[in-house]
Amino acid sequence: MEKVILVPDMHCDACVRRITNALTEAGLKFTVSLENKTVTIDGCEHCLKTALSEIEDLGFTPSV
Secondary structure: OEEEEEOOOOOOHHHHHHHHHHHHHOOOOEEEEOOOOEEEEEOOHHHHHHHHHHHHHOOOOOEO
């Protein structure tokens, strides 16, 4: 099941790289859209919580 996380403070390719690296290390399936400022998680509620936590740890302010 796909869940979309809004990341309004994702501004550039470096932001995308940091998010991509963190979520890859966490073992999640996801896609990042800089254009839409979103991260789409392919997984369960636990995967969503993990992704939110990882993105917050990077200093972003994600919301669902």
